Amino acid sequence: MASAFPYEFKNTILKVENVSLSMGGRQILKDVNVEIKDVVRPGKQQGQIVGFLGPSGIGKTKLFEVLSGLTKPDKGQVLIGDPLQPVEVGKVGVVQQSYPLFNHRTVRGNLEVAASKGDIPSADRKDRIQKMLERFNLQDHGNKYPAELSGGQRQRIAIAQQLLCSEHFLLMDEPFSGLDVLMLDRVCEMLKEIATEHDHNTIIVISHDIHATASVADTLWVMGRDHDGNGKIIDGSHIKHTFNLIDRGVCWHEDVQSRKEFHDLVEEVRNLFPSL
Amino acid sequence: MLTTLKNIFSPNKTISKTAVLLIIGVQFAIALLAWYATGPLIPKPHEIGAAFSKLLGEGDLLRELFVSTGLCLEALIIAIAISLGISYLTVIPFFRPPAFIVSKGRFLTLVGLSFVFTLMVSSGHGLKVWLMVFGITVFFVTSMVAMIKSIPRSEFNHARTLRMGEWQTVWEVVILGKLDQVFEITRQNFAIAWMMLTMVEGISRSEGGIGTMLLNQNKHLHLDAVFAIQLVILTVGIFMDYLIGVFKNLFCPYASLTLERK
Numbered sequence: 074m075a076s077a078f079p080y081e082f083k084n085t086i087l088k089v090e091n092v093s094l095s096m097g098g099r100q101i102l103k104d105v106n107v108e109i110k111d112v113v114r115p116g117k118q119q120g121q122i123v124g125f126l127g128p129s130g131i132g133k134t135k136l137f138e139v140l141s142g143l144t145k146p147d148k149g150q151v152l153i154g155d156p157l158q159p160v161e162v163g164k165v166g167v168v169q170q171s172y173p174l175f176n177h178r179t180v181r182g183n184l185e186v187a188a189s190k191g192d193i194p195s196a197d198r199k200d201r202i203q204k205m206l207e208r209f210n211l212q213d214h215g216n217k218y219p220a221e222l223s224g225g226q227r228q229r230i231a232i233a234q235q236l237l238c239s240e241h242f243l244l245m246d247e248p249f250s251g252l253d254v255l256m257l258d259r260v261c262e263m264l265k266e267i268a269t270e271h272d273h274n275t276i277i278v279i280s281h282d283i284h285a286t287a288s289v290a291d292t293l294w295v296m297g298r299d300h301d302g303n304g305k306i307i308d309g310s311h312i313k314h315t316f317n318l319i320d321r322g323v324c325w326h327e328d329v330q331s332r333k334e335f336h337d338l339v340e341e342v343r344n345l346f347p348s349l
Numbered sequence: 350m351l352t353t354l355k356n357i358f359s360p361n362k363t364i365s366k367t368a369v370l371l372i373i374g375v376q377f378a379i380a381l382l383a384w385y386a387t388g389p390l391i392p393k394p395h396e397i398g399a400a401f402s403k404l405l406g407e408g409d410l411l412r413e414l415f416v417s418t419g420l421c422l423e424a425l426i427i428a429i430a431i432s433l434g435i436s437y438l439t440v441i442p443f444f445r446p447p448a449f450i451v452s453k454g455r456f457l458t459l460v461g462l463s464f465v466f467t468l469m470v471s472s473g474h475g476l477k478v479w480l481m482v483f484g485i486t487v488f489f490v491t492s493m494v495a496m497i498k499s500i501p502r503s504e505f506n507h508a509r510t511l512r513m514g515e516w517q518t519v520w521e522v523v524i525l526g527k528l529d530q531v532f533e534i535t536r537q538n539f540a541i542a543w544m545m546l547t548m549v550e551g552i553s554r555s556e557g558g559i560g561t562m563l564l565n566q567n568k569h570l571h572l573d574a575v576f577a578i579q580l581v582i583l584t585v586g587i588f589m590d591y592l593i594g595v596f597k598n599l600f601c602p603y604a605s606l607t608l609e610r611k
Contacts, residue, residue, distance in 0.1 A: 143506050163512035173507040176603055177526050186521070190512040220606035238511050 078325050080119075082110035084155050086275060087140075087242070092149035093309070094135055101132040102139070102146070103309025107294060109275060111155070112319070119325075120241070120274030122264055124286035127296035128346050132310040133279045134170070136296070137246045140277065141167045153242065155273070163190075165242040165277075166235030170250060172227040174219040180230055181206070181215040187234035205233045209263075225256045232263070241273040248278060249285040261289050283342045287335065291324045292317055295342060297349030314345060392573040397580065400573035410562070414581060417550065417559040418589075420474070421542050424481035428542075429535060432486050436493030440519050448494050454487035459545065463552045473555035480552065484545045485538050492534040497523055529604035532597035536590055543586045 087109040094102040112121050127133050138144035140151055142162040151160040174183050184205060188198040206212045209229040219227060228248065235243055248264070249257055268274050268289075280286045287293060297313035298306050316338065318324040323335045356362040357372060364372075385393060392400070404410040435451055438444035459480050466483070470476050500522060508518040550560025559578060566574040597604060 138506075141510060143509065162509045165510075167506070167510035169503050169507065171503055173501075173503045175507075175521060175526060177528065177601065187511050218603040218606055220603055234511065 078114060078319070080112055080114045080319060083113050084111050085109065085157065086111050086121075086153070086155050086273065087277075088152040088157055089140070090149050090152065092136075092139055092146045092151065094132075094139060094144065094146045096135070100309035101135045103311050105136060105149070105296075105311050107312060109277075109292070111273065112291060113272070114325075118269055118272055120268035120271055120276070121292070122268045122276045122278065122290045123292045123294070124278045124280060124290035125294050125296060126280060126283055126286055126342060127310065128349055129281055131296050131298070131349065133281070133296060134246055136310075137167075137244060137279045141165050141244050143167070154240075164239065165244050166232075166239035168228070168231045168235055168243065168245045168248065170246040172224070172231040174227060174230055174234070176219050179216050179218055180211060180222070183219070183230055183234055184237060187238040191238040192240075193237065201237065205237060209233050224251060225259070228260070229263070232267075236267070241271060242275050242277070243267065244277045244279070246279050247281070249280055249282040257285055261285060264289050283346075284330075284339050287318065287323065287339055287342065288330050291319050293342065295345055295349070297345070300348075313349065314342075316342070390572075392576050396573040397576045400571070401577040401580070404562075404574060404577055409557075410559075410578075410581065413557050413559045413562045414585065416557055417546055418585065420477055420550075420556075420558060421481070421539075421546055424478050425485060425535075425539060425542050427478065428482045428485035428489060428538070431482065432489035432493060433531070435486075435490050436497060437519070437524060439494055439497060440523060448490055451487060452491040452494060454483070455491060457487075459484055459548060460552070473553040476553050477549045477556070480549050481542055481545055484549075485542045488541050489534060489538045492537065493531070496527060496530050496534065500527070529597060529601035532593060532601060532604075536593045536597070539589055539593060540586065543582070543589070547582075 085108050087107070089105050089107040092102055092105040093100070109121060109123055112119055125133060125136060135144065139146050140160065142151070142160040142164065152158060153160045153164055175186065178186060181202060184202045185198065188202055189195075193201050203212075206215055209232070211226060211229060211233075214222065214226060219230065222230065232243070232245075245264075248260055252260060264276055264278070268276055276289075278286050278290065293314075293316040294312045295314040295316070296310045298308065298310050301307055318338070321334055321338060323329055323332060323338055326332065329335050353364065353368050356364050357368060381394070384391070401410075435444070435448050439448045462483065463476070463480060466476050466479050470479055504522050504526065505518055508521050513521060546558070547560035547563055550556075550558040551564050554561045554564075559582060563575060563578045563582075566578060
């Protein structure tokens with residue numbers, strides 16, 4: 074199905090080339106190939122949200138570490154930016170599953186240390202931090218320590234830190250994990266907002282939550298492993314299925330979750346999981 | 350009232366300050382009764398009180414206490430400086446084996462090392478200081494290295510993703526990030542140092558000190574004085590422990606925010 078919204082894919086802004094990774098003698102990733110292209114919508118500021126889906130234990134977190142530059146693959150490479158360059162730690166904003174923060178610093182202190190490592194001129198930092206606190210509805214929590222915050226608030230601080238420090242890429246490991254329904258909606262809205270703030274903003278979500286990821290993404294990659302003739306799993310995950318959600322008409326709609334096409338897509342992906 | 354009583358004897362319950370005071374009062378009364386119920390060998394509180402007054406007036410208790418506290422703090426400061434250096438350097442693989450060896454030194458006895466230390470230092474004071482420094486360092490390094498090793502990779506990765514270099518990551522995650530735990534380790538090691546004091550002061554009695562005083566009273570079987578000195582040692586130890594706790598809360602107010610029992 075063609076999209077109801079005109080768009081076109083432009084330059085490649087992230088490329089995963091034949092990435093393989095083994096750990097402890099076990100193949101985790103095998104020949105992972107992915108290409109994220111800059112989505113352009115005429116008259117609209119539109120970044121990208123892409124999702125990597127797969128059941129637990131499939132190697133999503135390892136792929137997350139490779140994409141962020143934290144782990145070097147045994148084979149292949151990750152290229153990022155425009156023009157493409159090999160990924161390095163710090164080029165991609167990374168929000169880990171446990172939302173680690175500097176517990177010895179206040180919320181404002183956490184943002185200050187992130188801003189000091191970013192490209193923000195020192196004269197503008199205070200202002201940017203204040204704006205960031207307001208934007209994430211954390212203006213009353215600036216002087217609190219991370220231990221005094223809820224899980225949702227910690228997540229927002231972790232995102233704010235990365236937005237202050239990195240450029241246009243935000244990589245998130247299981248951002249929907251452990252959130253209640255209300256918080257889940259808020260996080261989805263927040264991701265969509267960030268994606269529309271700049272044409273080059275790209276959010277990469279790694280998750281096992283099909284419904285939430287599909288509700289924000291424009292492209293989905295489903296990770297899985299192959300099976301031998303006897304049905305035994307062959308180690309080494311790779312991309313088994315790709316879904317262009319724009320063409321399927323389940324992207325950029327206000328009420329995407331109420332559309333039949335969306336439910337069909339979620340069901341289709343869910344049905345793939347047992348065979349992965 | 351019934352609920353309070355029930356909570357006092359239930360696991361993982363938080364109880365009010367009044368209930369804590371009540372528990373302490375009851376337990377203190379039981380201990381006092383048990384004390385008076387013992388035979389004539391153990392001196393009674395009023396005898397200990399009298400011995401304490403005597404030591405204070407005639408025996409230079411305060412001077413000896415001052416000497417011992419000074420010795421202990423001097424050794425503690427030197428030991429902390431050395432231990433932190435050794436421990437923090439374990440972030441570099443080259444320095445891990447020395448830290449491993451130092452931590453194994455806790456299985457050695459100080460008495461067996463006193464001769465070696467005597468040859469190395471020129472004074473009785475120096476001997477005591479360095480014996481204590483050794484005694485504290487081996488335990489301090491063990492705790493510090495274990496603490497550094499237990500820092501999850503996600504904390505290091507968090508700093509790295511914020512474009513921090515490896516040295517800045519060490520500064521932010523290991524040194525600043527775990528300062529509260531350094532205070533906690535210091536607290537435990539002060540107790541070890543305080544316990545070693547009497548033994549060290551027994552090895553070299555030239556300067557006196559509360560340990561020497563205790564050993565002298567023990568030799569003459571002045572049990573009331575021995576108990577009085579023990580109580581002084583205990584009180585000062587608890588006070589110093591409290592003081593380190595105060596410093597911890599002052600410098601690391603975030604440390605106790607998530608604790609159930611503060």
